[in-house]
Amino acid sequence: MTSHRMPAGSDPARPGPDHPLTIWVDGEPVPGTAGQTIAGVLLGAGRRQWRTTSQDGAPRGVFCGIGVCFDCVVEVNGLRDVRACLRRAQDGDVVARQGAGPEATP
Ligand code: FES
Structure with a gap:
């Protein structure tokens, strides 16, 4: 069986209707779908970087x-150092950028 012969409604990788959610990133609403990680929501919204390094301020997003x-x-919701690629997005999550080093800490 190939994916080309499978009707879209019977695809097991997409078994049900989307359940939209919204996370707030630096005060802006960003739409996503239940089941996505925060990184998935950010990437889906076209955001490729959301942090900078402490040494030279180089942009970072998803690497591994x-x-x-x-x-x-x-x-996320006031908790620092949350890995966006692992944390599943929840509707209403408040996400803020953070720098890598102490100089980025207020
Ligand atoms: S992208 Fe490497 S820990 Fe998230």
């Missing part, structure tokens, strides 16, 4: 995508 590199960390 599996929770190993910590390049994707964000603040």
Whole structure:
């Protein structure tokens, strides 16, 4: 069986209707779908970077995508250093960018 012969409604990778959600990123609403990670929501919205490095301010977003590199960390609902590639987005999550080093901490 190939995916080309499967009707869209019977695709097991997409078994049901989308359940939309909204997260708030730096004060702006960003739409997503239940089941997506925060990184997935951000990437789906066209955002490729949401953090900078402490050494030279280089932009970072998803690098490994599996929770190993910590390049994707964000603040979620006041909790710092949350890996966006692992944290499943919840409707109403408040996400803020964060820098990597102490100089970025207020
Ligand atoms: S992208 Fe590497 S930990 Fe999230």
